[in-house]
Amino acid sequence: MCGIIGVVGKNPVNQLLYDGLLVLQHRGQDAAGIVTCDGNTFFMHKNNGLVQDVFRTRHMRSLIGNAGIAHVRYPTAGSSSAAEAQPFYVNSPFGIVLGHNGNLTNSAQLKQEMFRQDLRHINTNSDSEVLLNVLAHEIETSSHNAVLNTDMIFEAVAGVHKRCRGAYAVVAMIANFGLLAFRDPYGIRPLVIGKNESEQGTEYIVASESVALDVLGFTLVRDVAPGEAIFIDLDGNFFSRQCAESPQLSPCIFEYVYLARPDSVIDNVSVYQTRLHMGESLADKIAREWKHLKIDVVIPIPDTSRPSALELANKLNLTYREGFIKNRYIGRTFIMPGQALRKKSVRQKLNPIGMEFKDKNVLLVDDSIVRGTTSRQIVQMARDAGASKVFFASAAPPVRYPNVYGIDMPSRSELLATGRTDEEICAEIGADALIYQDLDALITAVQKSNPDIKVFDCSCFDGKYITGDIDEAYLACAESVRGDGAAQKRPANSITQLDLNLVGTEEEELV
Numbered sequence: 001m002c003g004i005i006g007v008v009g010k011n012p013v014n015q016l017l018y019d020g021l022l023v024l025q026h027r028g029q030d031a032a033g034i035v036t037c038d039g040n041t042f043f044m045h046k047n048n049g050l051v052q053d054v055f056r057t058r059h060m061r062s063l064i065g066n067a068g069i070a071h072v073r074y075p076t077a078g079s080s081s082a083a084e085a086q087p088f089y090v091n092s093p094f095g096i097v098l099g100h101n102g103n104l105t106n107s108a109q110l111k112q113e114m115f116r117q118d119l120r121h122i123n124t125n126s127d128s129e130v131l132l133n134v135l136a137h138e139i140e141t142s143s144h145n146a147v148l149n150t151d152m153i154f155e156a157v158a159g160v161h162k163r164c165r166g167a168y169a170v171v172a173m174i175a176n177f178g179l180l181a182f183r184d185p186y187g188i189r190p191l192v193i194g195k196n197e198s199e200q201g202t203e204y205i206v207a208s209e210s211v212a213l214d215v216l217g218f219t220l221v222r223d224v225a226p227g228e229a230i231f232i233d234l235d236g237n238f239f240s241r242q243c244a245e246s247p248q249l250s251p252c253i254f255e256y257v258y259l260a261r262p263d264s265v266i267d268n269v270s271v272y273q274t275r276l277h278m279g280e281s282l283a284d285k286i287a288r289e290w291k292h293l294k295i296d297v298v299i300p301i302p303d304t305s306r307p308s309a310l311e312l313a314n315k316l317n318l319t320y321r322e323g324f325i326k327n328r329y330i331g332r333t334f335i336m337p338g339q340a341l342r343k344k345s346v347r348q349k350l351n352p353i354g355m356e357f358k359d360k361n362v363l364l365v366d367d368s369i370v371r372g373t374t375s376r377q378i379v380q381m382a383r384d385a386g387a388s389k390v391f392f393a394s395a396a397p398p399v400r401y402p403n404v405y406g407i408d409m410p411s412r413s414e415l416l417a418t419g420r421t422d423e424e425i426c427a428e429i430g431a432d433a434l435i436y437q438d439l440d441a442l443i444t445a446v447q448k449s450n451p452d453i454k455v456f457d458c459s460c461f462d463g464k465y466i467t468g469d470i471d472e473a474y475l476a477c478a479e480s481v482r483g484d485g486a487a488q489k490r491p492a493n494s495i496t497q498l499d500l501n502l503v504g505t506e507e508e509e510l511v
């Protein structure tokens with residue numbers, strides 16, 4: 001996942017976009033970028049790194065204009081090169097910038113089509129650059145070189161839906177015109193709309209998660225519907241249209257398990273509440289099938305599992321204790337690039353409080369076990385801290401299948417649960433017992449908060465890919481291109497690629 005924001009305001013939006021990116025940092029730690037629009041001109045700065053490291057005062061000063069978009073990146077295609085940091089820019093037609101959360105599943109084919117039929121050059125291996133060029137081509141076609149209007153923009157988004165497969169939540173700006181945002185016909189990745197009634201008129205925001213709206217002082221209006229496009233012109237007029245033929249809301253269930261912040265509301269579902277529900281149903285399963293376990297204390301693995309662990313303990317009438325202290329200056333491990341770094345960071349990040357483990361039977365609760373990087377080390381830490389028995393519970397079912405929609409788990413061989421029984425996984429992480437949530441129970445946990453969502457993308461748990469275009473050949477190819485150690489994942493030398501960074505260069509600083 002990545003984090004995206006777009007704003008059309010009545011005053012300069014640079015600080016809003018920066019503050020919004022800080023709040024969405026948990027969705028991408030590799031690169032960050034902001035583009036502002038002052039009428040006909042875009043101002044852009046983007047680079048690898050955390051938001052606080054990428055933007056300096058000199059960049060912020062140069063990001064002028066009352067409208068703009070911003071992005072934090074967690075790469076799932078191409079490499080982590082700075083040249084693939086977002087937003088991307090294309091000059092024709094009209095000048096367009098785009099930020100994308102998700103992953104296209106037909107980007108290789110589209111890239112060829114772009115080159116052969118549409119005479120467009122894609123300079124990186126990023127699927128998002130492909131998506132921008134498809135959008136640009138469709139806008140060019142629908143506008144017939146005439147003056148652009150909203151009908152033409154919505155027609156272009158309909159064209160994007162016809163050509164693109166996979167997951168895409170998008171914010172884009174068309175120079176001198178306005179902010180465009182849309183979601184793929186399944187609404188796999190989240191996107192919400194907010195507004196703020198200022199003295200000068202209504203200001204609009206779109207963002208990956210509602211937490212960005214809360215913090216920026218906007219109120220949540222609604223989600224962008226699957227397949228829908230919204231357009232806000234630079235005067236703040238709001239337009240929307242359904243652009244897909246058969247939209248069907250099927251959000252990624254992993255957003256609720258791990259990706260989103262608990263204080264966000266996505267598709268009318270409080271992420272926090274679903275995590276409480278997950279804890280409740282996991283407690284039911286333990287009460288039903290694991291009564292014989294003598295548990296002295298329930299301990300969460302910070303951060304994401306906390307609400308589930310808390311509710312699980314409540315339901316089972318067990319003591320809940322914070323047994324691991326997290327170093328607040330280290331980011332999320334799972335979205336770090338490369339297994340070596342992920343492995344090292346778990347020990348740097350989490351440290352046990354000895355007295356909570358000494359001579360106790362502990363139940364450790366995590367939201368999920370993916371590669372097993374965290375669980376393997378945490379169980380050992382609990383033992384080293386003197387635990388008598390270490391039981392482990394996961395609020396999500398076993399992750400056995402790759403994700404192709406914007407979560408970087410492309411390779412079955414990296415997933416701890418692929419090809420292993422629960423007992424074998426338990427032995428791998430060195431626990432005395434392992435309890436997984438059932439998939440039905442996970443779905444129910446989310447549906448309890450919004451029964452209108454009938455379908456979820458649960459592909460990493462059940463191998464059923466909602467877009468229907470994923471076969472063994474696709475998975476094998478993704479595995480070879482993006483698995484740990486694959487060449488494309490290594491940061492390419494961005495100097496060999498076009499550098500379109502525009503504002504606040506070191507040279508400017510010296511002037």
Ligand SMILES: O=P(O)(O)OC[C@H]1O[C@H](OP(=O)(O)OP(=O)(O)O)[C@H](O)[C@@H]1O
Nearest residue numbers: 303304332333334369370371372373374
């Ligand atoms: O099995 P693994 O491959 O280790 O992946 C799963 C772990 O990674 C995530 O934690 P992370 O540290 O990324 O973030 P958090 O602080 O939000 O829990 C998740 O919450 C699990 O703890």
Ligand SMILES: NC(=O)CC[C@H](N)C(=O)O
Nearest residue numbers: 001002075076077101102
């Ligand atoms: N995680 C994401 O949403 C990634 C967006 C895009 N596929 C990229 O790699 O930059």
Ligand SMILES: [Mg+2]
Nearest residue numbers: 301302303304
């Ligand atoms: Mg975690």
